[in-house]
Amino acid sequence: MTPVQPLLRATALVKTYQTRRSPLRRPSPPVVAVDQVTFDVWPGETLGLVGESGCGKSTLGRCLLRLTDISAGTLEFEGRDITKASLHALRPTRRRMQMVFQDPYASLNPRRRVGDLLAEPLRVHKLGTERQIADRVAELLTQVDLRPDHAQRYPHEFSGGQRQRIGIARALALEPRLIVADEPVSALDVSVQAQVINLMTDLRERLGLTYVFIAHDLSVVRHISSRVAVMYLGAIVEIGATDDIFGSPHHPYTQALLSAVPVTDPDRSKRRQRILLEGEIPNPSHRPSGCRFHSRCPYADDQCRAVSPPLAAAERGRLVACHKPL
Template sequence: MTAAPLIEARALTREFVLRRSWVPGSGQTLRAVDRVDLAVHKGETLGLVGESGSGKSTLGRCLTRLIETTDGAVVFDGQDVTRLGTRGLRPFRRSVQMIFQDPSSSLNPRRRVGDILSEPLAIHSIHPAREIPGRLRELMDLVGLPAAALDRFPHEFSGGQRQRIGIARALAMEPRLIVADEPVSALDVSVQAQVVNLFADLRERLSLTYLFIAHDLGVVRQVSTRVAIMYLGSVMETGGTDTIFDAPAHPYTEALLSAIPVPVADPAARRRRIILKGEIPNAANPPKGCKFVTRCPYAQDLCRAERPALRPLADGRLVACHFPPS
C-alpha cells in the first residue's frame, strides 16, 4: 500500500515497573510493548495475533491513548497524538474507539442502555439534543437490537447482546478506527459467528477500519485483510492474511498456524504439527538477541547475539528473522 497509514505505531514502547529499588540497576521492569512499528491503513482489518501475555491488548490501549506510552509515537492521520493534552485529544477520541473483551465489565450496570449511549453524544456535542433519541434508535438498528432495549439495563441481556451494545457505544462517536480487543472470545461459538458477521457488515456500511485483536486464528483469518504476529511484546511478522496463513515465514508464525484444528474429512489441509521445545523467556528479562531464540528450532549464533529487525521480503510482508525463507 502506498497511501499513508490511518494510524501508526513508531518504535512504540510501554514499560511497567514490577519492583522499585533505590539501588541503581536492581529494580525490575517489564517491557510489555517493545519498540513496535505497526501501521493500519484506511479501510482494512488488521488482525493482531499472539499468545496470552504477548502484549496485544497493551498495544491496543497505547494506540487508543487509554494508557500512556513510555517511548515512541502514535501517529493518527499524520499527526503525532502521543503528547496531546485533554483538549487536543478530543478529535482523536471521536475518531478512535475501543471495544472490550468483556461487555459485562465495560458497561455500567447501574445505567440504562440509552443513558450509556447518549452520554458521549452529549459530552462531544455530536448531535443536537433533539436528535439524540433518533440517533440512539439508529444505533440499535445498526447492531441488530430493538429500540426497546434502550430502556433496559445491561444485566438484562445475553452476552452476545451486551457485546452488541458495546459495539453500538463505539459507533456512537462515528469513529474512523475501531480497536476491538478480543471482542468474541467470551461468547459462545454460535454467537461468535453472528458478531463476526456484524463486524464485517458494519465495515462495509460505515467504511470502518479495524484493529482486531484475537488469539483465535480461525476468526482472524475470516475477518482480517492483513495479519500481525506478536511475541513477548514484539512484532514477528506482518503481511496479507492469505500470504501468512498459506506460507508463514517466521518460525513462531509457523508453529502457531500448525496448531489450528482442521476437519478430519480434509486431511489435505493438515499441517505438520510443530511442538515448540525450550523455555518461554521471562518477559521481564528477555534474551539479548531474538526473543524467540529459546524456542526456535532453527536458531543460530547470530540469533542469540543480535535482535533481528522487521525486514521486507519479496512478497511484501515484513519478518523479524535473520534467516527467513528465501
C-alpha cells in the first residue's frame, strides 16, 4: 500500500521585504514577514492558520500558492518542488491550487458578468467548448447555492454573502485539490458567516478538498479546522489538532489568544481568567533576540531572552516553540 504523502509541504519558508532607504541613504533592514515556517498539509484536512493582525498569515498564504515569490526555503506540492518554478512551469499546477480572497467586493471585477468571471479560468486553460463552459458555469453556481440565471448579473447586484459564494465558485472552477481561504468570512455578518462556513465544510466532504483556512476568529477556526497552526511575528509557535490546541494550549501566546474568545455561558465567563498581554508587538525588521515572544510573555526568563526556541515536539502530534511549554 502506497503511503499517503503530504499534499503541500513547506520547509523553512522565508519571505522578506526590503524597505525604502533612509534619507541618509543607509540601507534599511529588511522586514521578515514569514520567518522559517515549516509544516505539512495532508489531503482532506483543514489547517487553520491563526494569529494577530500583521503576523504574516496572509503573506504565508500567498507564498503557499506562489502568488508571492519566496525568499528562502522550499515548497512542495503533490511531491513536486515548486519553490522556483517559472510561471510557465506553474501553469498546470495552478489548476490544482486556488485561493478565496478576503474581500468579496474587491475580488470580483465589477465590469464583468458573473458568468464571464466563472468562465474565464476555463477559457484560459481551454477546458471545453463554449457550450460545455456554459454548462460548467451553471453547475458551479448550483454548487454554491445560487441559481444558474445569476450568471447574467453583475457583482454589484449581489449581497456580500452571495459575492463570497461566487468567489468560492470561481475557486472551484478548475477542480482544485487545495484551496487557501484568506479570512473568507471576516467581512460578512455573523449569520452569513455560518452559512458560508457550512457551505465550505459541505464542499470539502463532497469534493474531497483540502483547505488552508486563514482567520483571526478562533470560534470559526475551531468549527471548521482539523488542525490549527498559531503564528506570531512571522513564525509558527504552536501547531496541533484542533481539540488539543483549544483544550490545552502549550504556548503562552496561544493561551492568551484563547482567553480572548467570547464565551456565551455567563457563569463560565465569570470564572475564566482573561490574560492581557503587556507591551507592543516588536517591529518585524528589528526582531528581539531569543524567543520572539519574550517581550510580552509573563513567563520569560534569561534563557528566553538569549536563545530562540525551535519548533519541537511537545507530545504526539503537537509542536511548540517554547522553552517552557505550559
